[in-house]
Amino acid sequence: xxxxxxxxxxxxxxxxxxxxxxxxxxxxxxxxxxxxxxxxxxxxxxxxxxxxxxxxxxxxxxxxxxxxxxxxxxxxxxxxxxxxxxxxxxxxxxxxxxxxxxxxxxxxxxxxxxxxxxxxxxxxxxxxxxxxxxxxxxxxxxxxxxxxxxxxxxxxxxxxxxxxxxxxxxxxxxxxxxxxxxxxxxxxxxxxxxxxxxxxxxxxxxxxxxxxxxxxxxxxxxxxxxxxxxxxxxxxxxxxxxxxxxxxxxxxxxxxxxxxxxxxxxxxxxxxxxxxxxxxxxxxxxxxxxxxxxxxxxxxxxxxxxxxxxxxxxxxxxxxxxxxxxxxxxxxxxxxxxxxxxxxxxxxxxxxxxxxxxxxxxxxxxxxxxxxxxxxxxxxxxxxxxxxxxxxxxxxxxxxxxxxxxxxxxxxxxxxxxxxxxxxxxxxxxxxxxxxxxxxxxxxxxxxxxxxxxxxxxxxxxxxxxxxxxxxxxxxxxxxxxxx
Amino acid sequence: xxxxxxxxxxxxxxxxxxxxxxxxxxxxxxxxxxxxxxxxxxxxxxxxxxxxxxxxxxxxxxxxxxxxxxxxxxxxxxxxxxxxxxxxxxxxxxxxxxxxxxxxxxxxxxxxxxxxxxxxxxxxxxxxxxxxxxxxxxxxxxxxxxxxxxxxxxxxxxxxxxxxxxxxxxxxxxxxxxxxxxxxxxxxxxxxxxxxxxxxxxxxxxxxxxxxxxxxxxxxxxxxxxxxxxxxxxxxxxxxxxxxxxxxxxxxxxxxxxxxxxxxxxxxxxxxxxxxxxxxxxxxxxxxxxxxxxxxxxxxxxxxxxxxxxxxxxxxxxxxxxxxxxxxxxxxxxxxxxxxxxxxxxxxxxxxxxxxxxxxxxxxxxxxxxxxxxxxxxxxxxxxxxxxxxxxxxxxxxxxxxxxxxxxxxxxxxxxxxxxxxxxxxxxxxxxxxxxxxxxxxxx
Numbered sequence: 001x002x003x004x005x006x007x008x009x010x011x012x013x014x015x016x017x018x019x020x021x022x023x024x025x026x027x028x029x030x031x032x033x034x035x036x037x038x039x040x041x042x043x044x045x046x047x048x049x050x051x052x053x054x055x056x057x058x059x060x061x062x063x064x065x066x067x068x069x070x071x072x073x074x075x076x077x078x079x080x081x082x083x084x085x086x087x088x089x090x091x092x093x094x095x096x097x098x099x100x101x102x103x104x105x106x107x108x109x110x111x112x113x114x115x116x117x118x119x120x121x122x123x124x125x126x127x128x129x130x131x132x133x134x135x136x137x138x139x140x141x142x143x144x145x146x147x148x149x150x151x152x153x154x155x156x157x158x159x160x161x162x163x164x165x166x167x168x169x170x171x172x173x174x175x176x177x178x179x180x181x182x183x184x185x186x187x188x189x190x191x192x193x194x195x196x197x198x199x200x201x202x203x204x205x206x207x208x209x210x211x212x213x214x215x216x217x218x219x220x221x222x223x224x225x226x227x228x229x230x231x232x233x234x235x236x237x238x239x240x241x242x243x244x245x246x247x248x249x250x251x252x253x254x255x256x257x258x259x260x261x262x263x264x265x266x267x268x269x270x271x272x273x274x275x276x277x278x279x280x281x282x283x284x285x286x287x288x289x290x291x292x293x294x295x296x297x298x299x300x301x302x303x304x305x306x307x308x309x310x311x312x313x314x315x316x317x318x319x320x321x322x323x324x325x326x327x328x329x330x331x332x333x334x335x336x337x338x339x340x341x342x343x344x345x346x347x348x349x350x351x352x353x354x355x356x357x358x359x360x361x362x363x364x365x366x367x368x369x370x371x372x373x374x375x376x377x378x379x380x381x382x383x384x385x386x387x388x389x390x391x392x393x394x395x396x397x398x399x400x401x402x403x404x405x406x407x408x409x410x411x412x413x414x415x416x417x418x419x420x421x422x423x424x425x426x427x428x429x430x431x432x433x434x435x436x437x438x439x440x441x442x443x444x445x446x447x448x449x450x451x452x453x454x455x456x457x458x459x460x461x462x463x464x465x466x467x468x469x470x471x472x473x474x475x476x477x478x479x480x481x482x483x484x
Numbered sequence: 485x486x487x488x489x490x491x492x493x494x495x496x497x498x499x500x501x502x503x504x505x506x507x508x509x510x511x512x513x514x515x516x517x518x519x520x521x522x523x524x525x526x527x528x529x530x531x532x533x534x535x536x537x538x539x540x541x542x543x544x545x546x547x548x549x550x551x552x553x554x555x556x557x558x559x560x561x562x563x564x565x566x567x568x569x570x571x572x573x574x575x576x577x578x579x580x581x582x583x584x585x586x587x588x589x590x591x592x593x594x595x596x597x598x599x600x601x602x603x604x605x606x607x608x609x610x611x612x613x614x615x616x617x618x619x620x621x622x623x624x625x626x627x628x629x630x631x632x633x634x635x636x637x638x639x640x641x642x643x644x645x646x647x648x649x650x651x652x653x654x655x656x657x658x659x660x661x662x663x664x665x666x667x668x669x670x671x672x673x674x675x676x677x678x679x680x681x682x683x684x685x686x687x688x689x690x691x692x693x694x695x696x697x698x699x700x701x702x703x704x705x706x707x708x709x710x711x712x713x714x715x716x717x718x719x720x721x722x723x724x725x726x727x728x729x730x731x732x733x734x735x736x737x738x739x740x741x742x743x744x745x746x747x748x749x750x751x752x753x754x755x756x757x758x759x760x761x762x763x764x765x766x767x768x769x770x771x772x773x774x775x776x777x778x779x780x781x782x783x784x785x786x787x788x789x790x791x792x793x794x795x796x797x798x799x800x801x802x803x804x805x806x807x808x809x810x811x812x813x814x815x816x817x818x819x820x821x822x823x824x825x826x827x828x829x830x831x832x833x834x835x836x837x838x839x840x841x842x843x844x845x846x847x848x849x850x851x852x853x854x855x856x857x858x859x860x861x862x863x864x865x866x867x868x869x870x871x872x873x874x875x876x877x878x879x880x881x882x883x884x885x886x887x888x889x890x891x892x893x894x895x896x897x898x899x900x901x902x903x904x905x906x907x908x909x910x911x912x913x914x915x916x917x918x919x920x921x922x923x924x925x926x927x928x
Contacts, residue, residue, distance in 0.1 A: 014595075016595070016598075016599060016602075017599050017602075017603070017823075017827050018602070021830070023831075023832070024832065025830065026829075026830055026832060026833050027566070027568065027827065027828040027829075027830065027833075028566055028828045028829050028830070028833045028837070029564075029566070030833065030836055030837060030840070031564060031837075031840065031912040031913070033840060033843070034915060034916040035843050035844050035846075035847040035916055035919075036843065036847070037839070037843055038842065038843045038846035038847070038850075040731065040732075040842060040864060041864050043703075043705075044701050044703075044732055044733060044864060045731060045732065045733065046729070046731065046732055046733035046734055046737060048730055048731060048831060048834060048835040048838075049603070049606045049607040049729065049730065049734070049826075049831060049834060050606050050831060051603060051606065051607075051826055051827070051829065051830050051831035051834060052827070052830060052831065053830035053831055053832050053833070054827055054828070054830055056828070059568055059572070059824065059827050059828055060568060060572065062827070063572040063575070063578075063596070063824060064572070064575065066591070066592040066595055066596055067572075067575040067577040067578055067592050068577065068592065069589075069590075069591035069592040069595075070577040070578060070581050070589065070590055070591070070592035070593055071577070071581060071586075071589040071590065072576050072577045072578070072579070072580030072581040073576075073580040073581075074576040074577070074580045075577060075580075080582055083582055085582060086487075087487055088576075088579070088580050089487060091532050091535060091536070093574070094536070095535070095536075095539040096755070097570075097753075098539060098540065098543035099543070099548055100542070100543025100544055100545070100546035100548055101542075101543050101546065101755060101756065102753035102754070102755050103546075103548040103549060103562070103753060103754060104546045104547070104548055104754060104755065104756040105554055105556045105560050105562070105754055105756075105890075106559075106560050106754065106756050106757030106758075107556055107558055107559075107560070107893055108546075108547055108554070108556070108890065109885060109890070111885075112546070112547035112552070112885065112890070113546055113547065113756070114545045114546075115541075115542035115543055115544065115546050116542070116546060116756045118542060118545075119542055126526070129524065129525055129526065130524065130526075132520070141618035141619065141622070141758065141759070141815075142618065142811070142812065142813035142814070143812065143813060144800070144810045144811055144812045144813065145618060145622070145811075147810065148810060151660075152656065152659065152660065155659070155660045156659075175800075175801075175812075176799075176800040176801040176802070176803075176804045176807070176812075177800050177801075177810050177812050179800075179804040179805035180800035180803075180804060180805060180807040180809070180810035181810040182805065183805040183806070183807075183810070184657070184660075184661075184809075184810055185660040185661075186660050186661060186662070188805075189804070189805045227513065227514050227518070229513070229514065229515055229518070232515070232517055232518060256524070257520065257523065257524045258511055258514070258519065258520055259514070259518055259519065259520055260520040260521070260522075263517075263518070263520070263521070264517075264518050272813075274813065278487075280576075280579045280580050280817075281579075281580070281581065281582045281583070281813070282578070282579050282581075282815075282816050282817030282818075282820075283578055283579070283581040283582070283583070283584065283590070283592075283593035283596075283597075283816045283817060283820065284582075284583045284584070284593065284597070284615065284616075284777065284813065284814050284815075284817070284819075285616070285759075285813040285814040285815045285816045285817065285818075286618075286758070286759035286813070286814075286815045286816070286817060286818055287813040302656075323656055323659070324652055324653070324655055324656035324659065325621070325649060325652040325653050325655075325656055326622070326653060326656060327618065327619055327621060327622065327653065327757075327758065328559055328619050328620055328621035328647065328649045328650055328653065328746065328757065328760075329559075329560070329619075329649070329756070329757025329758055330756065330757050330758065331757075331758055332758040332759040333755050333756040333757055333758050333759075334753070334755040334756075334758065334759050335758075335759060337539075341535060341539065343526070344527070344529070344530045344535055344538070345485075345487075345529055345530055345532070345535055346485065346487070346526075346529055347526045347527055347528050347529035347530075348523065348524050348526050348528070348529075349485045349488065349529055350524060350526070351523075351524055352485065352488060353487075353488065355507045355510065356488055356490050356495075358510045358511070359490070359495065359498055359499070359502075359507060359510060360498075362498075362502045362510060363498045363501055363502060366501050366502050366503070367501060378513065379510065379512070379513045402586070403588065406586070406588060406589055411582075411586065411589065412586055417801075431487075431488055431490075432487065432488075432489070433489070434489035434490065434494065435490070435494040435497065435498060461785075463588050463589075466588040466589055467588070467589075467591050468587070468588055468591060468784040468788055468790040469588070469784040469785040469786055469788075470588065470784060470785050471587050471588070471782050471783070471784050471790045471791075471792050472782045472783055472784070472785075473587075473782065473792050473794065475782055475783075476780040476781070476782035476792050476794040477780070477794050477795055477796075477797070480771065480778070480780050480794060480795060481780055481781040481782075482598075482601055482605075482612045482613075482771070482778055482779070482780050482781075482794075483598075483601055483602040483605045483606075483611065483612055483613065484598070484599075484602045484781070
């Protein structure tokens with residue numbers, strides 16, 4: 001057994017910002033005043049916000065200490081299912097911070113912004129090639145924003161055909177964002193049960209699909225980590241009734257270079273650049289959720305669009321059927337830069353990334369299936385889902401296993417999702433982890449399973465080595481305190 | 485490839501454990517008809533050094549300071565960003581973490597965002613702020629939808645002096661809903677005209693931007709009296725330049741029920757329009773109707789202070805189609821940056837910096853007035869204002885571009901009636917000499 005990664009160390013406490021500082025300190029170098037003072041009308045003047053005054057070192061120590069309470073991909077393995085926590089290459093950060101990009105104003109005349117427009121144009125083409133859906137918008141700021149874009153396209157498509165459809169089919173394994181995005185467009189979600197194999201059965205879709213249904217939202221591979229093997233038949237059924245097929249591309253990391261989304265009947269797909277294309281998640285965002293569509297749906301994409309005439313790039317609003325604008329400007333351009341850098345750095349090796357991601361997940365699945373209960377024992381894609389069923393006898397749950405993993409130095413997997421699996425532990429190792437790291441993780445889970453038998457309190461009271469112990473989420477919700 | 489750690493031996497051992505022969509066999513369970521027929525048509529991978537060269541060449545073609553003098557604001561502002569913010573934000577424990585679903589190992593993110601929420605609610609004069617929205621435009625669209633949920637009314641009113649691109653985002657969000665959006669005209673002084681608001685009884689919310697798109701500070705106090713003459717109608721204050729509230733009365737203090745807008749000004753690079761920061765705050769009475777994530781304070785098993793994501797029953801992962809919004813990923817790192825920036829400025833600093841922004845813009849405004857140009861809107865301004873240049877200025881504007889000067893934003897594409905009107909912005913980054921040069925150039 002190699003040394004356990006989790007260890008205790010000196011962690012420093014740190015108060016809240018406004019519990020520090022003294023009036024008159026400052027942490028900002030105020031630019032020189034070279035113009036006279038000009039009064040504002042007193043009826044508009046306020047007292048200014050009640051912010052603490054801190055010196056520069058106060059701020060540096062504050063955030064440095066806070067950062068040490070966090071676990072990131074740079075800290076260790078982060079097998080959070082459906083989140084694709086792969087390595088975030090450092091060079092991508094360099095590219096996004098180049099002054100020409102970072103300081104560029106979004107409303108510069110196009111002739112003064114050729115580099116950014118060219119980058120966007122090329123990234124669109126790259127994403128079109130990778131997905132097989134050739135028309136691409138980069139405007140959505142995150143995955144759910146991409147879903148909303150897709151649903152607006154569904155709505156506009158049916159409207160153009162003189163129809164208003166009120167329903168949308170959504171498998172029971174879907175992310176919660178799917179029904180929420182559909183609801184924003186007035187679609188009523190009709191859940192489709194996945195079959196005994198954990199995937200959609202064509203018969204179930206056939207029974208629900210009708211002329212009042214706008215289409216279906218499918219995550220493929222789905223959140224059980226399983227490829228929707230019936231996707232082509234499902235798409236044919238939906239298309240035959242005039243519907244469209246939306247694919248949630250959150251799990252695209254499994255199939256780059258393996259599956260062409262247009263070939264399998266997908267009309268609209270969103271990508272998460274902060275998953276598949278290596279951009280950092282930032283502790284919650286910013287992400288980026290480009291949407292790729294078939295040529296037939298091209299005219300509905302958001303405006304403005306980057307167009308190329310000769311060697312020159314420009315922005316055009318001249319798309320009368322467009323659904324409009326989703327973002328004040330062009331989406332999270334800084335994130336687009338990182339994804340573009342990643343794709344250029346990987347080239348055709350993107351297929352290898354998918355192969356290794358699937359290799360890693362299947363290796364975990366095979367190595368752990370005697371330790372944790374595996375509800376769907378079939379080849380998985382980039383993630384696999386276990387449950388806590390084997391640990392029920394010891395009154396130990398998924399939550400306890402997850403918390404105990406922290407003591408071993410790992411970020412827990414996604415827990416209690418997908419909802420169709422009771423006590424789910426959804427693991428996505430990504431291609432970034434080498435075999436030794438996976439073996440380490442497997443060993444940790446084996447030991448935890450043993451602890452569950454021999455000393456369940458160790459799990460019930462976990463984590464033991466973190467800055468804080470389990471937190472009282474019930475009181476936080478009952479008596480919300482959202483500001484200090 | 486340096487991002488892929490697998491050796492041939494590793495692969496062989498792992499395949500053996502799985503019980504298959506090759507990497508291709510991992511995909512044997514996929515129907516043949518679902519397998520991609522053609523290989524990815526992508527160029528060979530670039531080395532790190534080739535990538536640097538390629539990206540340098542793209543970035544070098546962009547018009548930025550110091551080679552260019554760009555007098556553009558209009559929702560994206562040039563402010564100095566302290567090195568402290570840049571370096572602290574570069575701590576990868578912050579930027580390589582996911583959403584803080586596991587609070588015991590995410591206290592850094594959670595406390596930083598809780599502090600951001602607090603400073604934001606203090607800046608905007610409201611009780612609670614969320615953990616961020618995508619940008620100022622989507623924040624406003626969601627605020628209007630929130631007003632509709634709260635009041636159960638189906639119509640909203642929006643000032644025409646709200647950023648025109650934000651209004652287009654509102655149109656997109658509202659297109660499939662059947663809710664009605666009416667636009668309020670503006671007065672000769674550059675402020676919103678509420679006289680055509682009509683009967684408030686069917687209006688869920690009225691949205692006003694201050695400082696507004698043409699640069700003028702709205703009289704939020706009297707607007708509030710008008711809007712709140714109906715007890716249910718909500719007042720929504722939008723903004724694109726939150727630094728203004730370092731010196732102006734806050735939206736909350738003037739009666740706003742919801743304040744939302746773009747926070748890019750607060751320590752975030754312009755980055756060609758994104759990522760920015762959708763700031764969103766409201767009165768606590770409406771907390772449970774808010775979109776987006778919220779961080780709350782609590783205690784751990786040993787009674788120590790800690791922070792968690794809370795009130796998740798509003799959100800899509802719990803409530804699915806009945807959620808208050810579909811938002812999941814937000815702009816967390818940008819919110820962290822804004823928190824750092826507000827902390828670096830402090831209460832004293834933000835006031836001084838806001839005053840300096842105002843004074844610089846006032847200097848340029850006075851210079852242009854002195855040179856005989858027309859300042860068409862008389863209402864007070866912050867760091868942006870509108871100038872009416874004489875007929876034929878288009879040619880001059882283009883000539884100045886060739887001299888590396890972007891002399892503001894022409895307003896005619898957004899307001900056809902404002903032909904010859906230009907929106908100019910000056911922040912603390914612009915020197916007196918730059919402004920004198922601009923006055924000289926447009927005069928000559």
